[in-house]
Amino acid sequence: MRIAALTAVVFLTAACGGAATPRSTGEAGFTLSASTPPAKGDIDSFTWSIYAEPPTLDYIYAFDYPQNMILSNVCESLMRWTPQLGLEPGLASQVKQPDSRTFVYRIRAGVKYHGGGEVTADDVVYSLRRHLDPALGSYWAKSFDRVASITASGPMEVTVRLRRPDSQFNQWMATSAGTVVNPRAVKAEGRDYGSPDAGVDCTGPFRLGTWRKGESIELDRFPGYWNRRAKAGKVTFRFITDPAARTNAMLTGEVDGGYLIAPESYARLRQGLYFGKSLTTVNLAFTHLTGTLADVRVRRALSLALDRDGFIKTGLQGVGSIATDPAPRDAWPPRSAVPPAVGRDVAAARELIKQAGATGKKITVATSPIGTDVSLLATAVQAAGTEIGLQVELKTIAPDAYTALFSDPKARAEVDLFPCTYYLSITDPLAGYSIFRSGAFENYMAYSDPGYDALADQAVAEYDPVERAALTTRLRDIEVGQMLWIPVAEWPTSLYLGDRITGAPTSIAYMYYPWAADVGAR
Template identity: 55%
Template sequence: MRTARLAVAALAVLAATACGGGAAAPKAAGSATFTVTADLPPAKGPVDAVTWALYAEPQSLDYAYAFDYPPNTVLANVCEQLMRITPGSRVEPGLASKAESPDPGRWVYTIRQGVRFHDGSPLTADDVVASMRRHMDPAVGSYWVSSYQNVKSVEKTGPMEVTVHLKKPDHLFNEQMGTSAGTIESAAFLAAQGSGYGTPDKGVNCTGPYSLDKWEKGQAINLKRFDGYWDPALKARAATVRNVFISDPAARVNALLSGEADGSYLVPTTGFTRLGSASSGKLYFGPNTAAVSLIPLNLKGTLGDLRLRKALSMALDRKSILQAGVAGV
């Protein structure tokens, strides 16, 4: 089972009852010695249900605002993008069966045939155009608007073809189509739900291996397997997934140890030792493309001196920061 397919993975705990496999476990949880695992082990077989712990309740499931782990963990199973980012950080076709750049000013996407939304309606070029244009609409206020900063227009140029015209060449644009910037939603559903799209009451209607079943406000988001999913290689193995909201770090660790929750991302560093030595599951350390930066905002004062900034950088005790912040990992 592959419960979540996030482009950026951090730390995950999986209970042995949910997933099995032989991926390397950390050598010494809680210390700087650990093993990075690119992907979770494949499922041994189907299961009825999985409970996944989120550290917060998503504010929305609108893909335009999906910029954090709680909404992305859910949406990675429910919605899909034009392109896919693999566990090895490669970009490959997703809802677009082909992506081409015939010249530096265009990206042309051939839309995959035979894909259906969770309500049964077929995926069309009109859905792609409507979904992409939302990021460029100031009224929407998309968190992913920067991905479209070099886009002049998005047009339907064939029955199953969409062309993106650029203001200037942007070789990173196609890679962004593997993030929420490339998520495709039903144009009809977007129009019908309006400002209520992505809320607990209105929900979403995408093409992923799971559909949104019920959002229990303040408690959980329940997903159910979409049997009409187009890609047999990524067919869901769990019939249902319940994403529970556990904001307290200690409570989340206890839920994992007790079996109340089968897995979680970004587990508390204070729980590394207990989770790493637990017999009921495994602690995994995954690759992460995120970075932490210290950026001075006022260069008119003392920090305007490049020499001082270099000196501060050299004086930073990075090992101690890692030990204090992420238990040395």
């Protein structure tokens, strides 16, 4: 997939306990931690900040941080991401691959839904097939584009047959693409499923409690959970859109913790701040390849003129490194070649603008008060564009509306590019290049090249990770040649824990791992 995309910005890696690997840039520096100290015991409840209210908790539309950060504790998938970003069984106790076009999942027996009843193979088939219904418009449909059939091959066994080999499919089964829900609840609620009034019915360590529109979502410990019992009796997610207000809430103890800490708050929250693996890059995403941006020389000029070092120092407070690739380094197999960092060359950029006949032409960049990382990157683009002869206009978008840029073409209609924090949902660099395939959900600029598609298909069909990485490198060469988006920085996951709690993973695994169940008393 996606990878998945966040609205705004993203992060990379750190934590406490175990051997930490320092990686720093700029004056502030930072340390990556493998984990936070384990909890010493249970806790009645804790409160968590989140920057926006989820538009829905229906898993087929869970394609951003707010939805997945909550759903990862309520719903479960066939496979599961680990805190170390590995892959392990989830609701499937076992997966077999008898041939390159078949996956057979053995479903755990006795797993209970929050609303009653137990998971069956038919439930799994129903849940996966929802992604195949074009009338529903699942955001994860591309994960199933090689699927020929999904059938119950036994009372507790599901067989997925593919039209063509797909090295990514089983990895997607750890994301929302592999989520299993109670079909009775979905059918009863119809289009309202996942809304504040209808809720969801899943199998995770917490069940959905009270959803106060515009204010908060509560999760309650599920006593019938099949796996490790959650340490907290209740989790309350508070929607706090303003970064300064989120920081103040953490410092006063109004909330106990949160992910996605705004860089401008790093210094104030230093005592409880952790950084961890994120598979995340901060980029500039184009919304089309027409008009001023139709000429690749204009796109390349913007990349050459952008002050990445300056943005990392100011926008990310020194916590990050220059991105050379849409796929972060941690996604590539060991010993894979890493392209050189993009050097800044304003003179060369000006010359490209002249050659393209683009001097004085206008582009519009989206910005948002969601965080200084977004606003400062937009400002950096405006400064770079102005310096090389373009007319750059900033369009401010409210934090709650910014997430629509990643799913709604209408929301992107009035801008030419926008800051995009992009995270991979699977630990495979190919995921970072699949987004440029014709018709891909995150192919915001509608790029289409039959040669690129054919090479991507070849890479997807390759199960050997080293050979697949070699094919992905060829895709990277095409993408760089066309400058389909502008990589800016790799950014670690950020996490704040107050004095009462500990145990949360430091990595971006919180998107598809029941992290809140590990949080308990410090």
